[in-house]
Amino acid sequence: MSETIVKVIVCSGTACYVMGGSELLLLDDHLPANWKGRVELEGSPCLGYCKDKTSGKAPFALVDGELIPQATIPEILRKIGEKLGDR
């Protein structure tokens, strides 16, 4: 198993936060045991995606630089799985 680390950035700007971003900051609690240590979670001040309609809707998260609009915990987990090659 490769030891790649996936970096997840969750926007905690106002718009993201009220649209559900607050839950996303608890991502660590939802990680399966075998992923622990392989996912790095980081909060960020407003990333600015909310000001551009083409990016989609809040809340936003970045998984290894890939933007996820209307992010949810399952959606982020799915994306992490993809990155880790482990579904």
Added chain:
Amino acid sequence: MNGDIFIEVGHFCCKKHGQGAEGDVFLSRKTDDGRIISVLSDGLGSGIKAGVLATLTATMAAKFVAEDMPPRKAARIIMKTLPVCKERGISYATFTLVDIDRQSKVKSIEYDNPAYLLFRHTSEPVLLEPLKRDLTVLRPLGSHHNSGDSTTRLSQAVMHYSEFFAKPGDRLVLFSDGVSQSGMGSRAYPLGWGIPRIQTYVMRLLQETSDISARQLAQAIVKEAQVHDAYQAKDDITCAVIYFRKPRRLLLITGPSIEHQRDTEMAQLFRDFQGTKILCGGTTASIIARELGRTIKVNLKNLDLRIPPASTMDGADLVTEGIITLGKVAELLESPSTTDRYRVNPATQLTELLLNSDCIEFVVGTKINEAHQDPTMPVELEIRRNIIKRIARLLEEKYLKEIQIRFI
């Protein structure tokens, strides 16, 4: 602020055990000519009846003094106005009135409350007692109803008048008899806590924490009195502290400016400010960080899901999200006794910092965040300018802070 002295007024009270309302009233206000008038009044008995007597007394006294009415006349009117207690046949409320002008001249009138304590800070705190002069007025003692004819007996009421010039570091401690009589009847304090012991207690606090704020000192005294009553206060316990001190300054920057060119100006303001510095808003923090070449890190420890997490940045005492946090701060300032006040989150931290400062400067960028105007967003997302105005008004009127707002 009077000259380079800031006057912090703080109070704390606790109602008699089992009562629904406080019978002591403390109020403090700033007049148009820059004076600060504070009154502590203790109504006869306890509960709502005492509360009404005390409120009437305190409000009238403050108003009369603000209008420069001679104290003797003011006292006479108050005595005549108070409703007469049915059980005891007297109308009664004690008061301590303190009037501080722009030159920090303090004039005080005391009537039947425990005498105020004045602590002056030199190298060590010392207790001073200014000379007091007696003022005598007649007050009705009670009414006798004899076959429809009622006569009012009069008795003399003696008030004490004193005046002095306050120096930086002075603290004036006022309290109701609930403090000095706390613990009365207990084995430890058969005759109550008593003024000499209160003096010693305050002196020790001042020696330990020489910069204790008025609010904290008042709270510490009331809490100690509550302990003596075994947390079942036998009377209303109220303490107020007036602290003359060098102003503590705070700068709060929130919101990006409408013009990009002013970002540098905002960053310089932030960098050069002497005092506590706070940034509210992710975009604002990012701008300052970019201009000053610093990094921001969001703290993911101790999350409170109702308030977005705070961040850390070199040189900033607190970096928070913008409008949700500010909205909560306004709420906390409006109703400080909610349990939310005791949660640990950026909003309570910010509130605490604001209350611990005297001169607060707001720098408000007026750019509107279009993402917040989306109708699917909660309506609580107010426009920044409005929420800042609300917070500023509360801090100024309710907490007597010096406020400056600059829109940029």
